[in-house]
Amino acid sequence: MTDLTATLLAPPTRVEPSCWQAALDEARAALAGLAVRRPGTGPFRITEHEIRLALSPAGSPAGAGPGSEAAFAWSARTARRALGLAAIRLLLDGGARSPLEAVRARLQECERWVSEGSACASQLDRWIAGLSAAGRGAAAADAVTWTTRLWCALDWTAFDTAPVVGRDRWWDSPHSALLALRGRAEVRCPSGHLVVLQGPRRDSVRSELALVALVEALRSRSAAPPGRVVGWWPDSGHLVRLEPEPGVLRLATDAVSLVLAGGVIAPAVRAAA
């Protein structure tokens, strides 16, 4: 079993239920206070990206502030995660035997959906279908690398139940339709959530991962804490492990407060994230 798999599947750390419940109540109360309309602002959809921006030093690339980022455009780089996650799902379903086959199958699906006018066709599918053969080759190459790294990093046979691959989860505030939080994870199983990280190691990473735990806790119908959150940098092989302790909820709530207080996000841009 790989180190990453062992970390993800390790037995949960015991948390005193009353402490957890108290922290969760505190987080709900704090978020209720944050879900108020601010003059001149639209809905706040907070992701790990906003937290990274809010917590990054002003001089760093990530902390350059609102309006400093280029507009989103599809490219091999921005498409690789979506293509890669679809490829991993295909591999797990037995529809392909290697990342290369799986990515090729997904690209063919893009073209088929677009040519048939399928309702399933997304912006990404249309972008892929509009590329030349060489352009599709470039997109495939990036996606194959992304897929192979994740596919080889986990021992998929070690999961008792099929893991959920690449489903982002949202929590919508019950107090206001203006506030929503997103938890992004590439692989989810009962014992943990794996988040594939990019870029340099940074001070904000624990807060970014804490957001995943907070969203899980807020969405859960059970009083039990969610699984741990494991951040993994494929570039370096480093792991960050965040156990679901009461302090994690506070860490995430503080980060959300900071984002909202700082006005760091540009709502119209982030809404599409």
Place this chain on the structure above:
Amino acid sequence: MVLVAPSPLVPDAATDDGTRSEVPGVPSGRDLLALLRGDHAARPSFDPGLAGGVRAWLEDAAFETASVRAERAGSLMLGARQILGTATTHDTTDVAPRLVDRLVHALFRQLVFGCRIEDPLGDGLDALRAAGDEETVRGVAALGGPARAALGTTLDRHIAHLSALVPRFAPGWMPRTDDYVAIPLAGGAVVLHGVFDLLVGIPQSGTASLCALGLSTGGPWPRERRTLHFLALLELLRTGTPPFRVALLESATGRYGVEDISEEHLRAMAAHVAGWLGRSDTCA
């Protein structure tokens, strides 16, 4: 460079440094594939404690470097260009070497995945547009007619060599291109980084099971070879085991070489990096 080859594949006319020059148009991807696979039983083994020892050595050197740098100076990003020197003799007959390099690398990725290249310049530009490399695309667009024609001719030569050299990898070999490695040291104050042009093989815990291919658009050969050793060191630090074998393809000439990675290569490269970090002008 040591060629690792079953006897039928040992080249008839190896050069002094053990590399082989390809005759244009003669397919040899299968030869290269056989060299990469080699004899499974003869693959080198590595001390399982090597990665930890090398990391401790480099961490010490990096902390010394970090201690004399300004606290807010940011990470010191070090790639092969900085560590091994900047001298290159790219194929610079009459076109910008950076454009050739970017286009050849983009087309190399196409070849690895079995795509047909009918118009190297056009296909390369399409691939770079999809990759979001607008700077290179603009650089080509800014060329005048003769320079663009020269670029096309140069690309044709590179791609003819690569088409003959690049093997057809079975999907089960898990080929992946542009695999970026970044190893933070001293808490991220120093980052060693590089890109594998191509990795093949399935990672196995505790066993060196990967082959790495480097693509050079012009050399110089010894520096490009040492770049592969540097990348092997980074892979050792990333996963605990280095690639067991590396290959270098030179697209301008069709020359290639394959060699096993040894602990001596890794120790020598680690010593070089540690020495580089300890130099007084490193922090400038």
